[in-house]
Amino acid sequence: MKKMIIILMLISSVGFAVTPTIDGVFDGTGVWGSAISTADDVAGWDIANAKNVYMTFDATYVYFGAEVVAQSWYQFAFALNTKAGGGSTEVWSRSIDYGHTNLPDYVIVGHFGGYAEFHTWNAGWTSSVITANMGENEASFVEAKILKTDIGSPSTVDVQFYLTGDGNNHGTFDACPDDENSTSWVHSSAHTTLNAYQADVSLPVELSLWNGISKNEHVELNWTTESEIENAGFIIERRNENANDWTEISSFMTNMDLKGNGSSTERHEYQFMDKDVTVGQTYAYSLSDVDYKGIMTKHDDISVTVVASETRLKPSTLKLHAAYPNPFNPMVQLSFSLDQNVENLFLEIYNIQGVLVQSITTGSYEAGTHDFDWSGFDVKGNPVSSGIYIVRLASDAGVQIQRVTLLR
Numbered sequence: 001m002k003k004m005i006i007i008l009m010l011i012s013s014v015g016f017a018v019t020p021t022i023d024g025v026f027d028g029t030g031v032w033g034s035a036i037s038t039a040d041d042v043a044g045w046d047i048a049n050a051k052n053v054y055m056t057f058d059a060t061y062v063y064f065g066a067e068v069v070a071q072s073w074y075q076f077a078f079a080l081n082t083k084a085g086g087g088s089t090e091v092w093s094r095s096i097d098y099g100h101t102n103l104p105d106y107v108i109v110g111h112f113g114g115y116a117e118f119h120t121w122n123a124g125w126t127s128s129v130i131t132a133n134m135g136e137n138e139a140s141f142v143e144a145k146i147l148k149t150d151i152g153s154p155s156t157v158d159v160q161f162y163l164t165g166d167g168n169n170h171g172t173f174d175a176c177p178d179d180e181n182s183t184s185w186v187h188s189s190a191h192t193t194l195n196a197y198q199a200d201v202s203l204p205v206e207l208s209l210w211n212g213i214s215k216n217e218h219v220e221l222n223w224t225t226e227s228e229i230e231n232a233g234f235i236i237e238r239r240n241e242n243a244n245d246w247t248e249i250s251s252f253m254t255n256m257d258l259k260g261n262g263s264s265t266e267r268h269e270y271q272f273m274d275k276d277v278t279v280g281q282t283y284a285y286s287l288s289d290v291d292y293k294g295i296m297t298k299h300d301d302i303s304v305t306v307v308a309s310e311t312r313l314k315p316s317t318l319k320l321h322a323a324y325p326n327p328f329n330p331m332v333q334l335s336f337s338l339d340q341n342v343e344n345l346f347l348e349i350y351n352i353q354g355v356l357v358q359s360i361t362t363g364s365y366e367a368g369t370h371d372f373d374w375s376g377f378d379v380k381g382n383p384v385s386s387g388i389y390i391v392r393l394a395s396d397a398g399v400q401i402q403r404v405t406l407l408r
Helices: none
Strands: 050-059 061-069 076-081 097-098 106-111 113-119 125-129 134-137 139-149 158-165 170-176 192-194 206-215 217-238 247-253 259-264 268-273 280-291 295-299 300-304 318-322 332-338 342-351 356-365 366-374 387-395 398-406
Touching: 050 158, 061 076, 061 158, 106 134, 106 139, 106 158, 170 192, 192 342, 206 300, 332 342, 332 398, 356 366
Parallel strands: 097 192
Antiparallel strands: 050 061, 061 139, 076 106, 076 158, 106 113, 113 125, 134 139, 158 170, 206 217, 206 398, 217 247, 217 259, 217 268, 217 280, 280 295, 280 300, 318 332, 332 366, 342 356, 342 387, 387 398
């Protein structure tokens, strides 16, 4: 059974993931997470050095990046495997063979002059230009993004990054994970062979609920996961309304209630009670999940104001009801309920790229049920195409999402 990098193909309900800016500049581990593969940091042929490889994702794209030392005439590639089959010949006919047990199905390939292609294996390599989705700096970093749907929306993928030259006689200059490198400029008769994927990297959980309420002069935090992949557990941080610094208040390392459920496609509900709070104060809370490799993914912040028990205020909660009909054409009914008045509420439609399509309503709302319709038009009044869209309901009380499908 082949080893794979696990990619979560779902959208976090508390806002779309923080994603890299594709400009050839490393955005840091706060955006990319930790490297999924680290090479020996020893230059291969010429000055080529493929150091670290990164991977992250958002609602629509998978992002690949590599820290490098290269020259402007070098070429680079990310070889990706997601399924059985694949090609053994290098996509740009360099003197390199793909010798992986599970051959690459897709390859992102380009050169450090601002050009890139995406290749798909189908009894041969077919390509499309993706220069607009690539950023590079031969002295430091190269990155590219690919639609999840373009690689079959898999749950897993294997990755190997390599550097080579601009001529067909060039073999592998350096690779990450480490692999066979060139020993001369001419390898046309004795190809170098790549066969080392990086595998077993997981990304975060899917949340469908994350909110907090004031209860008995404490703060009760609630969240629900719809799926988890190698989820070790959660970390909760807090800061006062006007403070800048976050303080960790609980972690799965010390609190068994915050332990994750590993890899699961079932719904799981979690709760934490923060008792170290002061009536009248407003607190911001941050929730992060941590995978088996220690990679932490942070979700959106929420705010809660602590009220005295004698005020007998109902907690400010919101509920996004199931859209109807779903799938829909030409109109879908959307509704939500509030237990009490809320400020700064947003009901919005996003496409699966995480781009705002339509703002259904914003502002203050009184307690009760509120109904709206969306007829499949964007903010400019243009009809949108068939596909999956994200309904997002958000206020200080929490965030909820659901998917709706438009069939024209």
